[in-house]
Amino acid sequence: MKHDSSPSPIEPSLPAAARQAASDLRARGPSEDALVRLRASLGGGGSPSPAGHAKSGEGLEPLRSAGRASGSALGRAIGVVVAGASLAGVGWYVAAHRSSSNPPTGTGPAAVSASPASMPEPSDSVPVETRGAPKAGSPAVATTQSARPVVTGAPSTAEGGDSGPSETQLIGRAQMLVHTNPKKALMLCEEHARRYPNGMLVQEREVLMVEALKRTGRDREAAEASEQLLQTNPDTAHRNKLKVLIGDSGGAD
Amino acid sequence: MKRMHSPANAAPRVEELFEQHVSFVWRVLEHHGLRGADVEDATQEVFVVVARKLPQITAATPMRSWLYGIARRVAAASRRKAHTRREQLTGELPTVETPPDQHITLERRENLARLQAVLEAMHEDQRLAFVLREVEQLSLQEVADAMECPLQTAYSRVKVAKGKVAAAFADAEPEEVRDEA
Numbered sequence: 270m271k272h273d274s275s276p277s278p279i280e281p282s283l284p285a286a287a288r289q290a291a292s293d294l295r296a297r298g299p300s301e302d303a304l305v306r307l308r309a310s311l312g313g314g315g316s317p318s319p320a321g322h323a324k325s326g327e328g329l330e331p332l333r334s335a336g337r338a339s340g341s342a343l344g345r346a347i348g349v350v351v352a353g354a355s356l357a358g359v360g361w362y363v364a365a366h367r368s369s370s371n372p373p374t375g376t377g378p379a380a381v382s383a384s385p386a387s388m389p390e391p392s393d394s395v396p397v398e399t400r401g402a403p404k405a406g407s408p409a410v411a412t413t414q415s416a417r418p419v420v421t422g423a424p425s426t427a428e429g430g431d432s433g434p435s436e437t438q439l440i441g442r443a444q445m446l447v448h449t450n451p452k453k454a455l456m457l458c459e460e461h462a463r464r465y466p467n468g469m470l471v472q473e474r475e476v477l478m479v480e481a482l483k484r485t486g487r488d489r490e491a492a493e494a495s496e497q498l499l500q501t502n503p504d505t506a507h508r509n510k511l512k513v514l515i516g517d518s519g520g521a522d
Numbered sequence: 523m524k525r526m527h528s529p530a531n532a533a534p535r536v537e538e539l540f541e542q543h544v545s546f547v548w549r550v551l552e553h554h555g556l557r558g559a560d561v562e563d564a565t566q567e568v569f570v571v572v573a574r575k576l577p578q579i580t581a582a583t584p585m586r587s588w589l590y591g592i593a594r595r596v597a598a599a600s601r602r603k604a605h606t607r608r609e610q611l612t613g614e615l616p617t618v619e620t621p622p623d624q625h626i627t628l629e630r631r632e633n634l635a636r637l638q639a640v641l642e643a644m645h646e647d648q649r650l651a652f653v654l655r656e657v658e659q660l661s662l663q664e665v666a667d668a669m670e671c672p673l674q675t676a677y678s679r680v681k682v683a684k685g686k687v688a689a690a691f692a693d694a695e696p697e698e699v700r701d702e703a
Contacts, residue, residue, distance in 0.1 A: 283656065283684060284691040290637035291657045293630055297552070298545030303562050307544065310566050311537055437674045469677055472661035505661060509581045 282467075436461065436468045443477050451484035472498070476507045480514055491515060536573040539585070544569075546586055546658060547593050553641075553653045554597035564600045568593050586660055587667035594668075633691075640690040644683055651679035652687065 283291070299307065434442075443457035458478045461470065468474075475498045482491035495511045534542075544565065551564045571592045579588070641649045647669070654665045655676075666676035 283688055286633045287637060287687050287691045288656075289630060290633040293634045294637065294653075294657045295549070295659070297549055299548045299562065299565065303565075304544065306562065307540070307566055307569075311540055311569065435674075437677055441673065469655070469662045469680060470673075473663045473673075476663075502661075507584075507661060507663075509583065509585075513581055 433464065434460075436465050436470045439464070440470045440473050440477065443474070443481070447477055447481050447484065451481040455481040455485065472502060472505055472507060476510060476514075479511060483514055534576075534579065536569060536576055539572055539589075540569055543586065543589055547589055549653075549658070550590055550593040551597050551600075553650060554594060554601070556597055556600055560600055564593070564596050567596045567600075571596065584664050584667050586658065587664045590654065590668035591670065636690060637687065640687050641683075644686060648679045648683040648686070651676055652683035655680045656684065656687075 439457050439461040443454040447454040458474050461474050479491045479495045492515050495515045547568050551561045654660045666673045
């Protein structure tokens with residue numbers, strides 16, 4: 270794989286003021302009052318009562334009309350969960366997260382099932398944008414056992430105009446190879462690290478490296494890389510995947 | 523307290539998910555155009571769905587992406603309701619719902635408003651990709667998972683959005699690029 274030495278058009282970096290604004294935006298959330306109401310709607314300690322939010326005592330204001338109905342729905346939904354009724358609504362998540370191993374067939378993930386008893390069907394008919402079939406000829410190869418979306422090796426560069434391999438190409442190829450040729454996948458990750466040290470797929474690269482190291486028998490290095498990634502990105506959603514990869518006995522938390 | 527999930531999957535309880543992610547869900551709903559009471563109601567509805575889908579959660583579930591998918595659909599349903607106000611992202615912040623705003627400086631408020639104005643002007647896909655990546659700090663893979671799009675698409679959306687944000691801030695007041703600790 271060749272690539273020129275010109276700097277790749279990596280994502281534009283945000284000015285400090287914009288980063289601060291993004292951070293401030295992230296600090297937002299529900300007010301304390303809203304939290305109280307929402308917690309109440311959860312049924313306090315999780316004991317599913319038929320009345321949903323019927324836990325009262327300190328003026329826990331029921332939610333507004335729509336929310337009131339939903340509160341009951343939540344109570345029922347929890348009850349349903351406790352009762353083990355887990356069959357309904359398998360479609361969306363499974364479709365969304367397994368599609369990488371099940372190339373687009375039929376309706377795909379747009380078929381969302383999310384309508385508990387009295388919910389206003391938030392999803393079923395929502396025409397979400399389809400994934401998995403972005404371009405003709407995309408191989409849509411599954412690469413890892415978990416929630417990896419389709420990453421094609423097609424020559425469409427996400428960065429556009431870069432004559433070398435794009436971030437997505439490198440990581441996509443590494444994902445495709447990590448099972449069958451983890452050493453090659455590792456090389457691709459290393460190339461990505463050289464070309465895109467501050468790219469947008471750094472976390473994905475690191476997770477792939479952990480997996481590739483693990484698959485090549487370099488368990489210790491894999492564990493160290495995993496630990497480093499978790500320290501650097503404690504909030505990463507790859508945490509569970511890393512723990513699965515490493516076989517950490519610490520569980521999901 | 524006893525968990526209601528199988529040990530193999532180690533799925534969390536809905537209360538745990540609520541405490542960990544309610545703010546994220548709230549913001550996602552806001553970024554989908556919901557405001558005020560609608561956000562609260564929709565947040566509740568999201569966790570109704572979460573409670574229902576709890577058994578589907580496994581250790582490998584990218585939680586925020588998963589929650590985002592639910593929140594997006596709930597937001598869409600909410601917006602379809604006749605009584606729900608239509609999308610109305612404005613440059614003004616709903617400060618009533620955002621206690622953290624109280625202590626930030628005027629300059630930061632302005633920057634925040636500027637950021638929101640830029641986001642408002644963007645195509646929704648770009649805005650949400652930016653929000654997930656730069657505001658919520660999801661990995662790009664999570665962004666792709668959440669938006670149910672290929673990684674390349676997520677990449678492009680974030681890149682374009684970042685370019686627009688960077689341009690807006692560069693145009694505005696270049697001298698105010700100071701990083702506050």
